[in-house]
Amino acid sequence: MSAETTAAHPVAIGKGRDSERFFGRLFLFYLLFSLAIGFTMLAALLIKVLIDGIPSLSWQLLSAGPSIDPAKAGARPAILASLYIGALLIAFTVPIGVGTAVYLEEYARKDRWYNRFLELNIQNLAGVPSIVYGILGLAFLVRGLGLGRVLLAGALILTLLVLPTVIVASREAIRAVPDSIRQGAFALGATKWQVVWKQVLPASIPGIATGSILALSRAIGETAPLLLVGAVAFVSFNPTLLGSFTALPIQIFQWIARPQDEFKALAAAAIIVLLVMLLGLNAVAIWMRNRYQQRW
């Protein structure tokens, strides 16, 4: 039998067509090229900033206030204000964002038009350019409510800016909790409130926290809305809730606009500080996601 089979199939497995292998390689090359563009841009940016900024990176940058003399200038009020804004942002966005997400996922009847309308609008809000939020802040918070050009106004407008992101992330985290968990809790005689508060929310905290931190890191880097609600570059005192304020991206923006090269170097150093803050936040988010992720 075997001899016969061998005789009937004398041809060995061939090499395949050269043209097909060529296109396969070409495609792979294109993929690597695409990857390289993004990667080299980012690398070039980082290297340039590091070369320019590291010589000016000093304790003075973190501890001193702004000055017209670049040798004495620092970004302390700006850094503190950014941290302050970040803390306020979390305090404002998380309760409101999670509350909205819980309503939409757990309570809203999906067959009602107004709930679908709300959902659609939240998705649209996430795509509104940040400068538009800045205009809203200027018109509504600074002038309308008469809050003035203060840190609280900046924190509130950034809250509005990232709220849709937090809502969307929280909804996804809540939706990821399987229905069998809710059913199991209901079957034991738990009320809706108990099911949400004691099962659904604890199970979705990792996702909510990760989404909130990523939203925060986006807000910390925002400049445009803060410019409109009146962040000023030259603030020599530590920020207060209802005082005029600056923020790290604003400070960088102003320093770069100065004619002196020393200020440009300071700006590069401040960019390093800002990058470290943002990458640190992102690292926390990634760590939390990996550490607490629930596999169902």
Add this chain to the structure above:
Amino acid sequence: MIRDLQVDRLKAPPTEPQAGAIVFDCDDVGVYYGKAQALKNVTMDVREHQVTAFIGPSGCGKSTFIRCFDRMNDLILGARVEGTILYHGQDLYGPDVDPVEARKRIGMVFQKPNPFPKSIYDNIAFGPRVLGMRDDLDGRVERALQHAALWDEVKDRLKDNAYGLSGGQQQRLCIARCIAVDPDVILMDEPCSALDPISTAAIEDLMASLKREFTIIIVTHNMQQAARVADRTAFFSVQLSDDGKQRTGVLVEYDDTTKIFTNPSDKRTEDYITGRFG
């Protein structure tokens, strides 16, 4: 008459079937999902300290029906229950009945084990905690686990996550979780369909002991399982509407398990249990 069915494993009626008090008295129950009628004209009663099994082909409404008893259908948008179900004489769907209160007395175990993403201890303690049964919580957790024949396997790792348990252990954990709130009735919706034969046997043994304290209703795809565990068995089937588009579940026959499996009075029951259909 039915050689395939290992009649020797059938129990003689362990108790006089009419002896127990009526727990559920259903009269002309129908269930709708939106406009589609999933189940109609079910009239039957469920007796105390018995295991009552619902069998039938897919789509015959047996799972729909079991979910009427703890008002889980209330959670499904558009679901509607007609007719009356009396629970110890009280209208379960009466205006003064809170479904949450009903579920405290009538527990449920689901098809797929659904432990909470918490420790073994917290899984069991969840029910007592939300119902305010805070006295001697440790003792309550231990008793529930012993009842569910799981205590010896988990007593040294109560703080471990319940997801580390095997499928059969997870299902017994869900039974323990259900027992921990001292229910009157335990509903089981195909509790063994996701389990291996050994775990299935463990859960069947468990049912035999649990019925001394609880009334058990079980939905099962597995006829032998019904024959092994149930005192009384209800056979449901699918009825097509005249235009053939709508499938509605109906109760065909409800009797002592032995009678259903050895001498059914309806031709459809006989066809189903002899494997000629379904």
